Amino acid sequence: MNNVNRSRKVVGSRRKTIRRIVLSAAAVIMAYMVYAAVAIWTYGAKTEPVKSDAAIVLGAAVWGDKPSPVFQGRIDHALWLYKHQYVDKLIFTGGRGSDLESAESEVARDYAIARGVPEADILIETVSKITEENLSHAQAVGEQEGLSTYLIVSDRLHMKRAMTMADDYGMKAYPSPTDRSAYQSFRSKVPFLLREMFYYTGYVVLSPFR
Template identity: 55%
Template structure:
């Protein structure tokens, strides 16, 4: 039992550390992992991911932004479309934005983004998400054969200790599930 607890604790610690280290890498594209939309607007979590990708773009760390995410609620637009509109309104050139609008999971976000990117022969990526989500997301991307690196949002909406602990517990669970079942 103590070996299991040690494994869980060390994995949780590695997830926390992984998402909180800045690597300042340049890539061809930023892949923004989808998150909820509220009507026509990005949710606060998604907005912070989009803002981070826009900053990477404006600072010259990426030349292209790939927005991912399908329709959550039937009367809402796809997450990727909301992300694209938001970025265009903040002076990102439409020609520098790619989207995929059918995914519903992190793995689907990445797999579909890779398909979209291959059309433009893009091969090096920054994965944009909340810090605690990145270890699993980058592992998935690399398992898909992507040259991928984490780019954590510096303005994550998960600020409180309670919110971070809940997210960390969730991510630790899903990290183990992914390691074992590759799902």
């Protein structure tokens, strides 16, 4: 075999090896994405209405002085938990989109007070922007009040990521997804699921570096 043929054979072998590596990596990534999608979807059906000190309501958008439909669904579920005595306190989370706007948690507090919840039973934090901050600031607020057990309230497809974060913070928390979610149709759930797959995967991958 001359040098040219030998060189071609080596190059061909390398290409096959690279192709196998790429295909294997793609298969692993695809398998993980399927796993993540199934885990997020199925976890959303899990609910543990355990008697707890407080419900932590994860923030969402507000429209002026009113909660958006997504946020209202979460707040209404927390009010149900409170009125049925699953929790003694409500912790609303979420900061301001701008200095001219009310904080998400402030809008939620006013909404709850207007529906009969005593202000003394409502705690808020007004600085968080993302889910991880919602939980960390809510935990700090709860600890200041001597609270230690929580029901985490959010939309079903948000629960897997939220509870993973709560576990990482060492919180004694239980999932309580709202059944009043604005995400009811399959068409509205798919974009939410894809977004959660992205954020959940990113959180899991980066967790060792935190």
